Amino acid sequence: MTDPRPRVLIVEDDPDLxxxxxxxxxxxxxxxxxxxxxxxxxxxxxxxxxxxxxLDMSMPVMNGWEFARCLHDRYGRQIPVIVVTAAENARRWAxxxxxxxxxxxxxxxxxxxxxxxxxxxxxGQEAAPNP
Amino acid sequence: MAIPSxxxxxxxxxxxxxxxxxxxxxxxxxxxxxxxxxxPASTALGVALAVHLLLSGTxxxxxxxxxxxxxRWLSLTTAERGxxxxxxxxxxxxxxxxxxxxxxxxxxxxxxxxxxxxxxxxTSSAAGAMAATLWPATIxxxxxxxxxxxxxxxxxxxxxxxxxxxxLSLDRRRAGVTAKTTGxxxxxxxxxxxxxxxxAPLAWVSSAVYVLAAPDSARVVQDAAGVTDYxxxxxxxSVVVLAWAPLCxxxxxxxxxxxxxRVTQRLDQLRRAPDAHExxxxxxxxxxxxxxxxxxxDLIDELGAxxxxxxxxxxxxxGLLRRxxxxxxxxxxxxxxxxVAVALLDRPVASIALENKAFASAxxxxxxxxxxxxxxxxxxxPVLAQVxxxxxxxxxRGTRIRADLYVDLICVPFAGEQPQDxxxxxxxxxxxxxxxxxxxxxxxxxQRASELRSVMDHxxxxxxxxxxxxxxxxxxxxxxxxxxxxxxxxxxxxxxAFIPMVQHPDGRPIPREQxxxxxxxxxxVVRHQEVIWRRTPTDIPRHLMISAAPxxxxxxxxxxxxxxxxxxxVTDERELEFVKRxxxxxxxxELKTPxxxxxxxxxxxxxxxxxxERLRNGLAAIDRGADRIDRIVRNLIDVMQIQFGRLALAHxxxxxxxxxxxxxxxxxxxxxxGRVHLEVPPDATVTAxxxxxxQVLEVLLDNAFEHSAEGQEVLIGCGxxxxxxxxSVSDHGSGIPAGKQPFIFRPFYRANQGYEETGLGVGxxxxxxxxxxxxxxxTFSSEEERGTTFxxxxxxxxxxx
Numbered sequence: 001m002t003d004p005r006p007r008v009l010i011v012e013d014d015p016d017l018x019x020x021x022x023x024x025x026x027x028x029x030x031x032x033x034x035x036x037x038x039x040x041x042x043x044x045x046x047x048x049x050x051x052x053x054x055l056d057m058s059m060p061v062m063n064g065w066e067f068a069r070c071l072h073d074r075y076g077r078q079i080p081v082i083v084v085t086a087a088e089n090a091r092r093w094a095x096x097x098x099x100x101x102x103x104x105x106x107x108x109x110x111x112x113x114x115x116x117x118x119x120x121x122x123x124g125q126e127a128a129p130n131p
Numbered sequence: 132m133a134i135p136s137x138x139x140x141x142x143x144x145x146x147x148x149x150x151x152x153x154x155x156x157x158x159x160x161x162x163x164x165x166x167x168x169x170x171p172a173s174t175a176l177g178v179a180l181a182v183h184l185l186l187s188g189t190x191x192x193x194x195x196x197x198x199x200x201x202x203r204w205l206s207l208t209t210a211e212r213g214x215x216x217x218x219x220x221x222x223x224x225x226x227x228x229x230x231x232x233x234x235x236x237x238x239x240x241x242x243x244x245x246x247x248x249x250x251x252x253x254t255s256s257a258a259g260a261m262a263a264t265l266w267p268a269t270i271x272x273x274x275x276x277x278x279x280x281x282x283x284x285x286x287x288x289x290x291x292x293x294x295x296x297x298x299l300s301l302d303r304r305r306a307g308v309t310a311k312t313t314g315x316x317x318x319x320x321x322x323x324x325x326x327x328x329x330x331a332p333l334a335w336v337s338s339a340v341y342v343l344a345a346p347d348s349a350r351v352v353q354d355a356a357g358v359t360d361y362x363x364x365x366x367x368x369s370v371v372v373l374a375w376a377p378l379c380x381x382x383x384x385x386x387x388x389x390x391x392x393r394v395t396q397r398l399d400q401l402r403r404a405p406d407a408h409e410x411x412x413x414x415x416x417x418x419x420x421x422x423x424x425x426x427x428x429d430l431i432d433e434l435g436a437x438x439x440x441x442x443x444x445x446x447x448x449x450g451l452l453r454r455x456x457x458x459x460x461x462x463x464x465x466x467x468x469x470x471v472a473v474a475l476l477d478r479p480v481a482s483i484a485l486e487n488k489a490f491a492s493a494x495x496x497x498x499x500x501x502x503x504x505x506x507x508x509x510x511x512x513p514v515l516a517q518v519x520x521x522x523x524x525x526x527x528r529g530t531r532i533r534a535d536l537y538v539d540l541i542c543v544p545f546a547g548e549q550p551q552d553x554x555x556x557x558x559x560x561x562x563x564x565x566x567x568x569x570x571x572x573x574x575x576x577x578q579r580a581s582e583l584r585s586v587m588d589h590x591x592x593x594x595x596x597x598x599x600x601x602x603x604x605x606x607x608x609x610x611x612x613x614x615x616x617x618x619x620x621x622x623x624x625x626x627x628a629f630i631p632m633v634q635h636p637d638g639r640p641i642p643r644e645q646x647x648x649x650x651x652x653x654x655x656v657v658r659h660q661e662v663i664w665r666r667t668p669t670d671i672p673r674h675l676m677i678s679a680a681p682x683x684x685x686x687x688x689x690x691x692x693x694x695x696x697x698x699x700x701v702t703d704e705r706e707l708e709f710v711k712r713x714x715x716x717x718x719x720x721e722l723k724t725p726x727x728x729x730x731x732x733x734x735x736x737x738x739x740x741x742x743x744e745r746l747r748n749g750l751a752a753i754d755r756g757a758d759r760i761d762r763i764v765r766n767l768i769d770v771m772q773i774q775f776g777r778l779a780l781a782h783x784x785x786x787x788x789x790x791x792x793x794x795x796x797x798x799x800x801x802x803x804x805g806r807v808h809l810e811v812p813p814d815a816t817v818t819a820x821x822x823x824x825x826q827v828l829e830v831l832l833d834n835a836f837e838h839s840a841e842g843q844e845v846l847i848g849c850g851x852x853x854x855x856x857x858x859s860v861s862d863h864g865s866g867i868p869a870g871k872q873p874f875i876f877r878p879f880y881r882a883n884q885g886y887e888e889t890g891l892g893v894g895x896x897x898x899x900x901x902x903x904x905x906x907x908x909x910t911f912s913s914e915e916e917r918g919t920t921f922x923x924x925x926x927x928x929x930x931x932x
Contacts, residue, residue, distance in 0.1 A: 014724050014725075014728070016725070016728040017724055017727055017728045017731070020728055020731040020732050020735060021731065023735055024731060024735050027735070027738070058720055086720045086722075086723030086724050086727070087720070088715075088765075088768055088772075089779065105723045105724060105726070105727035106723055106726040106727035106729075106730040106731070106757055106758075106761050107727060107730070107731070108730075108734065109730075109731060109734035109735060109738070110734075112731075
């Protein structure tokens with residue numbers, strides 16, 4: 001029997017932020033995976049299916065735009081993406097990669113979780129209740 | 132005078148009269164002298180008459196034969212008589228006839244009585260008996276007759292034909308036919324005639340003496356009757372000689388004298404009236420007289436020709452004189468009215484022989500000598516001396532001979548009867564003055580150019596000037612430094628030379644028509660066109676801000692004569708901007724990410740249920756601190772974006788009420804006890820960037836709460852018209868001190884000396900810039916201790932641009 005909790009892939013080059021995002025989401029009842037750049041994320045996607053991707057835009061090796069293009073090439077729009085970026089024009093960037101949501105850094109914890117929930121809800125996914 | 136046709140008939144009639152008259156006398160003399168009564172008178176006279184008539188007939192026939200050309204010529208009409216052949220033949224006939232015919236006449240007369248004697252001696256016995264004396268007497272008688280006939284006929288025919296020959300000669304001259312006029316000698320003719328004249332009577336006397344003195348003569352003087360016979364014979368003889376001799380002499384004299392007299396008369400006439408060139412002397416004889424007449428005629432011709440030549444020369448001379456007079460008067464008029472002053476000076480004292488109007492009017496008064504005009508004499512003296520020694524023209528250019536008169540002075544030697552000099556003064560005052568003006572202007576222009584050059588060379592900006600053809604031929608030191616020292620000698624470039632050196636800031640090449648100087652030449656004033664300058668592809672690129680403008684002649688409507696461009700090197704500014712932009716980007720990422728980590732951890736930990744109070748407070752402070760860092764970073768980014776003109780605005784339909792409620796709610800959360808009273812209609816909308824508008828209101832509410840006592844209410848009102856919407860944020864706080872009011876919109880004007888007491892002191896600055904970029908305004912009115920009202924005005928339809 002598979003784990004019903006939605007799996008979230010965190011694509012973030014800053015390990016501190018990546019780990020705290022993981023903690024927050026896990027506490028909120030999600031399973032998480034972390035990738036330090038777009039290329040790693042693509043490798044992980046090949047191994048495991050995810051329900052949501054939190055995507056930083058400025059990353060080494062493969063940045064957010066390149067990752068989004070590859071993602072859409074391979075999987076179409078089936079995996080929703082929320083852009084998490086420190087950039088001033090975060091919303092524009094989010095539109096550029098056809099993201100489903102946008103969370104500017106730094107964020108309020110509740111804003112992040114609300115955004116995650118709403119995107120997953122729109123895709124018919126429900127987060128598991130807190131443990 | 133024309134020769135009538137009857138001329139010959141009359142001449143021949145006269146001749147017959149003389150012929151037969153003399154014939155009768157001679158027959159009688161022959162009968163009386165030689166025959167006497169020895170032979171019956173009827174026989175002797177009959178035979179003599181018969182022979183006379185016979186021979187006379189032959190003579191008439193010969194005469195007619197000789198006169199044939201004359202007769203033919205006379206039969207011609209007046210017009211035909213000019214034909215050269217007929218004229219020459221008739222002339223020759225008229226000239227030759229006396230010579231030919233006189234001889235024949237003499238011969239026939241001479242032998243005529245020999246024939247009579249022969250006939251008598253043959254028919255009469257008496258005559259035969261006395262033949263011994265009759266024959267010698269007849270021979271003497273015949274010789275005398277021949278000589279006599281010759282002496283008479285020769286001048287007679289000359290006399291008779293002279294008018295004809297003369298007329299023919301005139302016709303010949305008219306017809307231009309030359310005939311021989313010499314050939315016969317007058318001297319010989321005269322001598323021949325003289326001898327004939329002398330010997331004829333001698334022969335006659337000899338025949339009579341022989342008849343009478345011969346011993347066997349039949350005509351012996353035997354009695355008184357014989358004496359009477361002798362007397363009769365002598366009487367008859369005397370009559371013959373007396374009639375004949377004067378006639379001969381008269382005719383001879385006539386033929387000689389008449390032509391001479393004619394020539395003499397003509398010459399005398401010419402002497403008295405040299406202009407009478409008409410009328411030639413007729414030439415009647417082919418001898419010296421003919422030559423004389425011909426020479427006279429030639430003389431007349433020559434005189435006529437000379438007179439014609441003289442007349443022609445006189446006419447030519449008159450024409451020449453008239454032309455000279457005309458030219459002289461023209462020249463005089465010309466000289467008199469020349470704008471050049473002219474004077475003719477007699478050497479050696481330079482007295483003025485002639486002067487024209489220009490000279491007289493230029494002179495200080497009436498001059499007699501050059502010395503009377505001392506200024507001119509001083510200048511012209513050396514020139515005149517030089518001309519007189521060298522004999523060639525000399526001149527001085529642009530010399531001053533009066534305070535207001537500059538001239539070119541030219542002196543030309545004039546070789547007349549007495550040596551003179553022609554002095555010409557050409558007024559060049561205007562040229563000299565304008566030349567001086569031009570020089571002054573040039574000097575002043577050169578000074579100005581030099582000043583300008585110096586200013587240009589000290590400019591930091593590169594300055595270059597091109598002409599209308601796009602050739603850059605003036606540039607300052609800064610530009611030359613930009614061009615490098617590779618070609619220091621080259622100071623002129625076509626605009627095209629710069630095309631490879633410049634690019635758009637984004638790296639595209641700049642086509643020729645977009646080059647600043649080319650646009651300026653087209654009439655455009657170019658302001659701040661930014662280009663990248665790279666003289667060679669390996670050079671470090673420089674950022675240039677180029678302004679350019681057309682250069683026109685005097686006045687703005689005149690054609691463009693060139694263009695000037697000023698290039699300001701903004702590389703340092705651009706690099707600084709680049710650094711700032713990089714900083715903003717780095718700050719965004721590198722500051723926000725750790726803040727996000729802090730904030731996420733703090734909020735995550737705060738969610739734990741069992742947390743000691745001390746730790747909870749600490750975590751909350753970390754969370755707030757992170758928020759403040761975040762706000763400072765945002766403000767810094769906003770300021771940067773405002774200053775670089777890169778503040779991006781969205782244009783959306785904004786429901787004011789919703790935005791204000793959200794902003795007010797958050798502000799009240801930040802300011803415990805804060806209250807906001809909204810007087811905004813629910814349907815008020817405006818086109819704006821909702822986040823930026825919220826940011827402005829947030830700043831204004833934060834300010835209002837900051838300067839108000841805790842619990843005081845802030846009022847947000849709404850107004851405006853169909854074009855503009857107006858929001859006001861009013862508090863009843865401490866107000867803004869009057870001394871600080873002018874500075875509250877300044878960035879970083881803060882803390883204890885400023886108005887905003889927290890943060891960077893850029894909130895109001897950013898708020899107002901956001902409003903301005905929306906096409907709106909942000910103003911305030913404030914009174915200390917009474918409160919402050921900030922007023923926002925926004926165009927309802929958003930910013931037009």
